[in-house]
Amino acid sequence: MLPEYYEFLCPVKILSGLKALSNLTFEMELLGVKKALIVTDKGVSDAGLIKTVKKAFGGSKCEIGAIYDKTPPDSGTDIVNEVAKLFLDKKCDCFIAVGGGSSIDTAKCANMIVVEGTNDLMKFQGVERLTKPLKPFVVIPTTAGTGSEVTSAAVIYDRKNKTKLAFASGLLFPDIAILDPKMTVTMPPKITAATGMDALTHAVEAYYCLQKNPVSDAYAIAAIRLVFDSLLDSTLKPKDEKKRLAMLNASLLAGIAFSNSLVGVVHGIAHATGGVARVPHGIANSILLPFGMENNYDKAGDLIAELAPFMGATTTGSKLDQAKSAVAAVRELANELKAASGLPTKLSEAGVKKDQLEEIAKTAINDGSCTMNPEDITYEVALDIIKQAF
Amino acid sequence: MEKNESVHKPSLAYRLKKAVVGTALIAFGATFEKVSKKDEVIIEELKDWEEGLVLSLGVLPFGPAISMKKKDGYVKYLGRGYKEDPSLKILFKNVDSAFLAFTGQMGNHTAFAQHRALVHGSLIDGIKANRVMGLVQTYLLPGIVLNKIFKRPPKYTFKQLLLKGYLYLTFPITFSMNMWK
Ligand SMILES: NC(=O)c1ccc[n+]([C@@H]2O[C@H](COP(=O)([O-])OP(=O)(O)OC[C@H]3O[C@@H](n4cnc5c(N)ncnc54)[C@H](O)[C@@H]3O)[C@@H](O)[C@H]2O)c1
Ligand SMILES: [Fe+2]
Numbered sequence: 001m002l003p004e005y006y007e008f009l010c011p012v013k014i015l016s017g018l019k020a021l022s023n024l025t026f027e028m029e030l031l032g033v034k035k036a037l038i039v040t041d042k043g044v045s046d047a048g049l050i051k052t053v054k055k056a057f058g059g060s061k062c063e064i065g066a067i068y069d070k071t072p073p074d075s076g077t078d079i080v081n082e083v084a085k086l087f088l089d090k091k092c093d094c095f096i097a098v099g100g101g102s103s104i105d106t107a108k109c110a111n112m113i114v115v116e117g118t119n120d121l122m123k124f125q126g127v128e129r130l131t132k133p134l135k136p137f138v139v140i141p142t143t144a145g146t147g148s149e150v151t152s153a154a155v156i157y158d159r160k161n162k163t164k165l166a167f168a169s170g171l172l173f174p175d176i177a178i179l180d181p182k183m184t185v186t187m188p189p190k191i192t193a194a195t196g197m198d199a200l201t202h203a204v205e206a207y208y209c210l211q212k213n214p215v216s217d218a219y220a221i222a223a224i225r226l227v228f229d230s231l232l233d234s235t236l237k238p239k240d241e242k243k244r245l246a247m248l249n250a251s252l253l254a255g256i257a258f259s260n261s262l263v264g265v266v267h268g269i270a271h272a273t274g275g276v277a278r279v280p281h282g283i284a285n286s287i288l289l290p291f292g293m294e295n296n297y298d299k300a301g302d303l304i305a306e307l308a309p310f311m312g313a314t315t316t317g318s319k320l321d322q323a324k325s326a327v328a329a330v331r332e333l334a335n336e337l338k339a340a341s342g343l344p345t346k347l348s349e350a351g352v353k354k355d356q357l358e359e360i361a362k363t364a365i366n367d368g369s370c371t372m373n374p375e376d377i378t379y380e381v382a383l384d385i386i387k388q389a390f
Numbered sequence: 391m392e393k394n395e396s397v398h399k400p401s402l403a404y405r406l407k408k409a410v411v412g413t414a415l416i417a418f419g420a421t422f423e424k425v426s427k428k429d430e431v432i433i434e435e436l437k438d439w440e441e442g443l444v445l446s447l448g449v450l451p452f453g454p455a456i457s458m459k460k461k462d463g464y465v466k467y468l469g470r471g472y473k474e475d476p477s478l479k480i481l482f483k484n485v486d487s488a489f490l491a492f493t494g495q496m497g498n499h500t501a502f503a504q505h506r507a508l509v510h511g512s513l514i515d516g517i518k519a520n521r522v523m524g525l526v527q528t529y530l531l532p533g534i535v536l537n538k539i540f541k542r543p544p545k546y547t548f549k550q551l552l553l554k555g556y557l558y559l560t561f562p563i564t565f566s567m568n569m570w571k
Contacts, residue, residue, distance in 0.1 A: 003503075003504070004504060005504040005505070005506075006504070006505075007505045125510075125511055125512055125513065126479075126508065126509045126510040126511050126512070126513060126516070127508035127509055127510070128508060129510055163512070163514065164514070165512075166513045210499060210500070210503040211503040211504075262503075299541070365517075365521075366438075366514050366517045366518055367514075367517065368513045368514075368516070368517055370517070371499050371502060371517060371520065372499070372502075372503060374541070375541065376540075376541035376542040
């Protein structure tokens with residue numbers, strides 16, 4: 001049952017629940033900082049969430065040095081350099097990311113630039129290349145999906161070289177993650193559904209892919225239970241703070257799981273689908289997850305079967321029957337989310353064109369996620385999954 | 391090669407393992423150069439590599455290591471050490487981990503899953519290199535080992551089998567020609 005060898009790391013302090021945000025400045029003082037650069041995007045700011053964060057500074061010794069609210073969905077090297085410059089110009093001493101994966105990863109990369117004293121991130125690509133600890137770093141997620149507040153990874157687009165730069169390092173973890181349901185109640189239903197399915201995909205793939213370990217398993221299962229309990233409700237009733245908090249926790253737990261066990265073919269193809277056809281990450285994962293699970297019946301069917309009870313699926317019959325019922329439960333959830341929010345369940349419904357399928361397959365097999373997939377992912381195998389999901 | 395600044399004297403077992411890994415690395419580099427001109431699947435894969443890409447395969451903290459470069463569409467074995475400022479490095483964290491991989495006890499994906507190996511540089515390039523290195527391994531290791539460490543047993547064409555036989559027969563010559571690079 002135990003892997004021959006594994007490692008596990010999550011040094012992030014977690015504050016979760018009612019009025020969690022009110023502890024922001026107390027935590028800043030513990031960290032020994034008082035002037036924050038807030039990194040966010042327009043959608044988050046327009047939803048009034050930066051106002052909410054500003055209020056949390058009231059009556060404290062801490063201040064906001066500057067707010068960067070122009071993070072685009074495909075944040076790039078030019079943006080992170082701009083953010084780093086703002087940090088230095090305004091003499092800030094800590095970063096606060098307020099947003100989804102895009103804002104969080106932008107803050108992570110800008111932080112890297114500040115501490116490494118460079119504007120060339122190229123040479124930090126890869127695994128464990130950072131040499132200095134980040135500046136104090138607080139993350140306040142406003143989506144419940146990427147789990148980036150507790151992961152050791154960041155991805156950024158390099159516009160000059162037209163490629164994605166990926167970083168993984170034990171030094172990339174934020175110090176504090178603040179999960180406050182106030183910050184996600186404004187999320188529109190379709191983004192709620194898509195980002196929630198991203199969290200589910202992290203947990204499911206972390207559970208059956210090659211780097212799994214008993215610690216990440218525990219996090220993955222806890223995440224899966226919460227997603228099946230709360231994702232549909234938080235899509236249908238956006239203001240329900242209990243369900244929102246449950247999904248924030250699901251996303252965080254799944255983030256801890258996959259930061260330590262990595263993901264598989266679903267993410268490999270989802271990244272490629274995002275790159276080639278601009279399909280948002282959560283939507284692509286949601287569409288591909290059942291097909292990716294089916295692809296792994298042969299190598300990891302028993303593990304997939306173990307997930308059935310946490311998805312409310314049947315636990316009778318052979319292992320394969322149970323794995324199939326787990327996949328059916330994922331499909332059912334996706335269909336319910338489709339009815340609730342218009343979440344696509346086919347790549348063709350998400351704007352992918354038939355003549356893009358081969359390019360997606362070609363890109364997917366060069367994605368690191370496929371390495372940790374139990375089944376061998378050749379071009380032919382990837383194309384087959386993509387065609388089924390089309 | 392990075393300068394050896396180790397404080398503790400390595401044991402005999404450590405030095406032996408290091409010697410085995412060093413030898414296996416040279417064998418790997420030399421074989422890679424040969425098959426990159428002959429195996430059609432590898433030739434096709436290499437089309438997707440940037441011309442001039444320098445790749446090193448090494449062991450932390452003080453080697454051994456080898457470097458290779460894509461030149462005129464093929465792979466050229468540059469010799470021992472980190473030569474020509476490699477943009478891509480695939481590194482084992484220690485000699486024990488490299489020994490497991492180079493003696494066919496552990497597949498590449500398992501070495502990565504067990505945090506024994508890591509990529510410095512573009513992860514996309516790293517994945518492409520890893521895939522081709524798997525193909526090179528099929529020429530170096532016997533089928534029975536490959537079936538154990540690969541996710542799926544490799545399938546050979548008749549031509550590839552012939553090439554594997556030829557490489558086995560000429561191995562002493564290939565190795566001795568590249569030993570001192
Ligand atoms: N570092 C990691 O570990 C990791 C993991 C997975 C994904 N990612 C990255 O995360 C990105 C995707 O992140 P995401 O899915 O969270 O989406 P996102 O950050 O791109 O946000 C999506 C949209 O939702 C809006 N939004 C966010 N919160 C809102 C709220 N509370 N109310 C109203 N609108 C809101 C934003 O303005 C934006 O338009 C991708 O770029 C991906 O590469 C990183
Ligand atoms: Fe994801």
